[in-house]
Amino acid sequence: MINVLYIDDERHNLIAFKASFRRLFNVYVCESAEEGRQIIERETIHVILSDQRMPRMTGIEFFESIIEEFPDPIRILITGYTDISAVVDAINRGQVYKYLTKPWHEEEIRIFIEKAYEVYMLRKENRDLTGRLIDANHKLEFLARQALLS
Template sequence: MSSDVMINVLYVDDEVHNLNSFKAGFRRLFNVFTAESALEGRKVLESENIHIIITDQRMPVMTGIEFLESIIPDFPDPIRILLTGYADINAVIDAINKGQVYKYIQKPWMDEDLRINIEKAFEIYSLRKENRELTEQLLLANKQLEFLLRQNLLS
């Protein structure tokens, strides 16, 4: 990715060796944050500007989908990727419908494929952010134009 912005990626998984493997494989490409539980993941989200969230589906206490669904009200912007070793069509459907998941990837991941998916997810994140900013500018310009038109009508 030829951007000056480092991509902040949060990976949530209860398996420490997966977290270590992810960090070792991607720490030079991205700012990698890891969490061993949904609770730890939420704490990272509260303290860091995370662009991409990757989570395992099968974790104790709260599944990956439940975690993603629970953070939507407070953290709607990060792009979500579900990474799991289990092919479960119901989990895929729930991930898309409830957790607003961009991509569903099976373990074990291929580094190059995961890297490309993270970069594509960041492109979507950036485009959504730019779209919001342009919409805000357009609404402000519309209000200013409306004000000017009202002034002309009154004079």
């Protein structure tokens, strides 16, 4: 099952999101970036949706703050405002997969979460395959050196 975290300072949005998607995904919700960080520190989160305009830390700032320590979750920025500079910042600084506007449509969100999870799994598979390839290469180099020495 896909683990989804939704961060929004508007409680009614959190309630609506959880009610809409709790049967499809493991849904975690919280009202601040600080709470969001606590959740991703203890849970494996595949997709994070964050509101842009929140007190103390914007969605972009939150994404930017977790990239180094938690690079794997796919990030989706969701906002009620159409601010082109926020879109550019989201892409450049927060490495955001999608930028969505409120009010959101359930079917659209569901599709984007599922597509984001596919990206998450493809990246994981790519890392795993790359690691196996590197290991195989080291073994081949070792065998080649052994053959040359004997």
